[in-house]
Amino acid sequence: MPSPEFRLYDSLSRTVKPITTTEPGHLRLYSCGPTVYSYAHIGNFRTFITTDLVIRTAQAIGWRVTSVGNITDVGHLTEDNVADASGDDKMAKALQSKEGESFANVWDLARYYANAFESDWANLNLLPLSVRPRATEHMREQIVAVQALIEQGHAYETPTGVYFSVESFADYGKLSGNRDREELQVAVRDIVQDDNKKNPADFALWKKDDKHLMQWFSPWGWGFPGWHIECSVMAQKYLGDTIDLHGGGEDLRFPHHECEIAQAEAKTGKPFCDHWFHVTFLQVEGEKMSKSKGNFFTARDIFAQGFSPLALRMALISVPYNKPHNFTIQTLKDSQAHTERFQESLSRIAAHGLEPDTFPTDSPNNPYQTIYEEALAAMLNDLNTSVAVAKALEGNKQILRDPLTAESAAHAAWFLRKMNELLGIVYNTQATADTHLEEEAEPIIAGHPISELIIQRAEAKNQRTSPLPIGSANRSPVPDSNSVTPPKEPLGAK
RNA sequence: GGCGACGUACCCAAGUGGUUAAGGGGAGGGACUGCAAAUCCUUUAUGCAUCGGUUCGAAUCCGAUCGUCGCCUCCA
Numbered sequence: 093m094p095s096p097e098f099r100l101y102d103s104l105s106r107t108v109k110p111i112t113t114t115e116p117g118h119l120r121l122y123s124c125g126p127t128v129y130s131y132a133h134i135g136n137f138r139t140f141i142t143t144d145l146v147i148r149t150a151q152a153i154g155w156r157v158t159s160v161g162n163i164t165d166v167g168h169l170t171e172d173n174v175a176d177a178s179g180d181d182k183m184a185k186a187l188q189s190k191e192g193e194s195f196a197n198v199w200d201l202a203r204y205y206a207n208a209f210e211s212d213w214a215n216l217n218l219l220p221l222s223v224r225p226r227a228t229e230h231m232r233e234q235i236v237a238v239q240a241l242i243e244q245g246h247a248y249e250t251p252t253g254v255y256f257s258v259e260s261f262a263d264y265g266k267l268s269g270n271r272d273r274e275e276l277q278v279a280v281r282d283i284v285q286d287d288n289k290k291n292p293a294d295f296a297l298w299k300k301d302d303k304h305l306m307q308w309f310s311p312w313g314w315g316f317p318g319w320h321i322e323c324s325v326m327a328q329k330y331l332g333d334t335i336d337l338h339g340g341g342e343d344l345r346f347p348h349h350e351c352e353i354a355q356a357e358a359k360t361g362k363p364f365c366d367h368w369f370h371v372t373f374l375q376v377e378g379e380k381m382s383k384s385k386g387n388f389f390t391a392r393d394i395f396a397q398g399f400s401p402l403a404l405r406m407a408l409i410s411v412p413y414n415k416p417h418n419f420t421i422q423t424l425k426d427s428q429a430h431t432e433r434f435q436e437s438l439s440r441i442a443a444h445g446l447e448p449d450t451f452p453t454d455s456p457n458n459p460y461q462t463i464y465e466e467a468l469a470a471m472l473n474d475l476n477t478s479v480a481v482a483k484a485l486e487g488n489k490q491i492l493r494d495p496l497t498a499e500s501a502a503h504a505a506w507f508l509r510k511m512n513e514l515l516g517i518v519y520n521t522q523a524t525a526d527t528h529l530e531e532e533a534e535p536i537i538a539g540h541p542i543s544e545l546i547i548q549r550a551e552a553k554n555q556r557t558s559p560l561p562i563g564s565a566n567r568s569p570v571p572d573s574n575s576v577t578p579p580k581e582p583l584g585a586k
Numbered sequence: 587g588g589c590g591a592c593g594u595a596c597c598c599a600a601g602u603g604g605u606u607a608a609g610g611g612g613a614g615g616g617a618c619u620g621c622a623a624a625u626c627c628u629u630u631a632u633g634c635a636u637c638g639g640u641u642c643g644a645a646u647c648c649g650a651u652c653g654u655c656g657c658c659u660c661c662a
Contacts, residue, residue, distance in 0.1 A: 106589090124662080132662090269588060269590095342590085372662095374662085388661090410598080478598095
């Protein structure tokens, strides 16, 4: 039986098109992960949940999925296009911040936040990825790739580092539309000019810097890799030269993904990836969420206000991934109520001796079959989560209306299992004792609207008061003892 | 300058040419209850930013206009 089409908007061709797999029924996808210099925020998770939904939807139509999502645990420069070596390093900066005081060094800091990230990941019911590579553990591969690019004439060494030559790769700009020379100049408008670069748009593959907090020895001396090289190298290592699908936040489209394409295709001469998805940035209470504004929330901030992780998950997917989504306290409250109604169904079903672990995987003549199929069809149509969630609620409403018998309870259990496999909003199958929330939840919701907290926080920020009203409560300044290991001497570290 | 998204009821939001414009929230009415909460039932857009066009037929396609927003810079 041919598998149904899984249609997804492709940023490269700018059309909605079916996902094709190199190997029939086997999807290989790469999703760009976070730089772990702080706790991941809800906008990060909109992106990661989108990848999770791609995986779940693919599995729902019987595909095998090999998923790779990196953790960037190298600081890089805050301004990656800046050619001089004076830019600040994200992780070094974090280490110098108030919260960073408790860490002995950047290695500890990265390890702590990477662990926190994986814990949030599980709490939000995200499926484990097949491979979760870290940049620091793939230094050799990155160095080898840079060497290859130099040998092929796509890269050159300068006194400050190694740069990729944009002119050597004709397709540079095909993803972002920054194709001609002049447009490119504007796209990278704020760069600091470095006379060592042949072209202002050339980007760093390796930075020479023997003062950097994280450094490795290379054929070009002590230094660290450019930001873009890790992803294309790790994607190709685990998924092959050509991968089926690649995604990330919309900010990564340019320059990050554009540079990944250039590096990967220049090196192998083969297409790197034919299908790209980008997740639109979240807004919060009608405003752009950004670090500089201080109105962003970590997942933990939301949990600390008494909202369940599944409620956050549901709120984040209530609007499709590629549409503007204004995240509000109202949506979060609604989602919390819906989550509780799923709980109600689960406990009624439990009265018939059925627990999620024992929910049937098969259920002939199930009256909920149609609703499930409608939800699946919505997901296959460019991840229409609004409709899929509506279907989950519709089915749940019917369950709550039904004075359950043993038979109808089994039908309901099947439905909830299938919806949960597809959307992950009914019950958590990923959280374990290791991923407990660090603090007991605060009383609740109504008295703590996020909108108020945003204002308080912004005011506090303006007045430079400390501690911040949000986030401080659940941010243990002292890392868990088991999450900190002595700084591991990495391969080639000085 | 480049790339892109959006404008549907009080609010969020689905809708990819064809019978009565999903779903959720809110609000009104009702059932249940000693009262309330919860729950259940029910009502709530002759209308889809504006104007023009294509069509037997358009919220859906095309054009123009107005408006809002995002990314390209730290950021997913």
